[in-house]
Amino acid sequence: MSEAIAFLPPRPEVLARRAEILADLKELVPQGRLVEERNALVPFETDGFIAYRRRPLAVVLPETTAQVAAVMKYCHRYGIPVVPRGAGTSLSGGAIPQEDAVVLGLSAMTRIIEVDYANRCATVQAGVTNLAISDAVGADGYFYAPDPSSQLACTIGGNIAMNSGGAHCLKYGVTTNNLLGVKIVLVDGTIVDLGGKHLDAEGYDLLGLVCGSEGQLGIVTEATVRLLAKPEGARPVLFGFDSAEEAGSCVADVIGAGIIPVAIEFMDKPAIEICEAFAKAGYPLDVEALLIVEVEGSEAEMDAMLAAIVEIAKRHGVKTVRESQSANEAALIWKGRKSAFGATGRIADYICMDGTVPLSQLAYVLRKTSEIIDRYGLRVANVFHAGDGNMHPLILYNINDPEDAAKAEAAGMEILKLCVDAGGCLTGEHGVGIEKRDLMLHQFTQVDLDQQMAVRSAFDADWILNPSKVFPLEGRA
Ligand SMILES: Cc1cc2nc3c(=O)[nH]c(=O)nc-3n(C[C@H](O)[C@H](O)[C@H](O)COP(=O)(O)OP(=O)(O)OC[C@H]3O[C@@H](n4cnc5c(N)ncnc54)[C@H](O)[C@@H]3O)c2cc1C
Incomplete structure (x- = not known):
């Protein structure tokens, strides 16, 4: 430890x-x-x-x-x-x-309070799991879009507090883009409703403020979330490359061409091997990097988008292109990706970084990340939401070896600083928590942080809500 x-x-x-x-x-x-x-x-x-x-x-x-x-x-x-x-x-x-x-x-608050198709939304208690919302409306042709890989377990309250994302957020946006309202209990026990079933409201955007506030502004007890109609069809396709940098550059060129698939996920060789051993998803083992690109729509729409992506991938020397041929194969491809963290946990302890970079910097940051890892004598598996530039290097270490743990943390901090220096940010979806708290001054000036802390104090003057998190302990007002 x-x-x-x-x-x-x-x-x-x-x-x-x-x-x-x-x-x-x-x-x-x-x-x-x-x-x-x-x-x-x-x-x-x-x-x-x-x-x-x-x-x-x-x-x-x-x-x-x-x-x-x-x-x-x-x-x-x-x-x-x-x-x-x-x-x-x-x-x-x-x-x-x-x-x-x-x-x-909040895990005992698991009631789905209302499903309202006319207004395309559902109201649920905060302890309802992310996946339970889509499960509740799936048979009627609807779904809730943000899909963190932890969706079987994580709650909508936690998703709101962290403004969580997921593989399919490239097209549909993260939690804040799919949240219509919350019931929140303020620090003194006052109950407040923010937002509702409408798309916008007068006054300051307090709903936007609460989303991503990491449990420091109040306790979310209910949420009203947007429901979307399921697409006509969806097809994940595997693109294998001989180099991680070519895969990274390919992602930047796809998005740069104005093509927005539903998801573009990246895995490097260690991640491919770990996930394939766990899920038997049929990932190619003879490539250095893999992109899972999912397109959706009618057959004609999917064919047209895929053809354009294949052309770009060819310019980056793509080695393998494999379309899923059945619903079962598609499910296995996603099972492999979504089990990546759990599957990695079978072979080693890990810390998962969450820096986000502009897509044009993806290839550069991948190369620098592996230089940092080599310098510390550690191992890494990269598996992340490439279309969003949201990187997740999983740094492998032994939790029972304090020296190894210190090296892993130090390497992680260098990688996060690298992301900021490349024009990105410390967190794409996992939040600051305690992990990145002391790096906040690398991202913001003290003046920026003072403004943010003033907002926090307006909700919780004595700082009793989740007090050790988000803001460095030094320099607090
Ligand atoms: C295997 C794995 C895969 C993951 N994949 C993803 C991913 O793809 N995308 C992603 O974004 N995250 C991912 N995560 C991170 C995590 O699942 C998310 O941050 C999730 O939203 C946390 O939800 P939770 O219910 O577990 O919240 P907790 O972990 O219990 O809490 C998270 C934060 O929210 C606050 N909080 C919780 N509930 C409330 C509430 N009702 N009101 C106010 N504050 C509250 C807590 O104080 C804390 O600060 C992953 C985690 C794991 C373990």
């Missing part, structure tokens, strides 16, 4: 009152919805950023907005930090608690 990233020291006055706080919280949530035993708290100590863990004071699992409001009102009154949590799949440590915090888990 690494300790390079500091957490705020626990508030002694909160720790000292633990027994009293537990007794009070028990009154605010239904029986069995307060977790207080040491062993039962272990699953809540960390999230997908497993290098760090802290045992929280307690966990509450409310079932209604009113119960969330009661917990917030209580914690606000006594200055008790609160860390909201969905499924705990955050890769940036966004849901890792601190010792004096109450974890407010």
